[in-house]
Amino acid sequence: MSDVFCLIANGDIPCAKVYEDDDVLAFLDLSQVTTGHTLVIPKKHCANILEADDETVERVFKVARNIGKALMKMGAKGVNILANANEAAGQTVFHFHVHVIPRTGNDENLVMAFKEHDTSSIDFKALANEINSNL
């Protein structure tokens, strides 16, 4: 399987590298939705976080957390650390990656909102139990 992030991991496509070790690579996202927006990937291909093994998830998120801390040292007021899985969730590159997005509280290019809506028909306890029973 060869996707654009496999090519970046192999050095076949250039990137602005932030961090690298034997298993993980971090580089600046082309979009720079906020300045410093970084992607963290496993070098070994897997399609998304749902397909990744525990060790890969741990390694990638540990690096993402550390990059979040570095961005805070550089002046960010917060960070979003997130992974999109599948097209319906906005995934466009089908190689597991974690976005580390620095936030200043004044980020014009990025809107993330959980809009208020009516939740009165939701049985929270039953829903929580259903998710738990599928773990």
Ligand code: 5GP
């Ligand atoms: P997704 O929507 O799959 O969660 O995020 C994919 C991200 O990869 C996007 O934010 C996009 O800007 C970034 N991206 C896509 N192609 C390239 C590339 O060739 N180089 C870099 N640095 N980022 C890329």
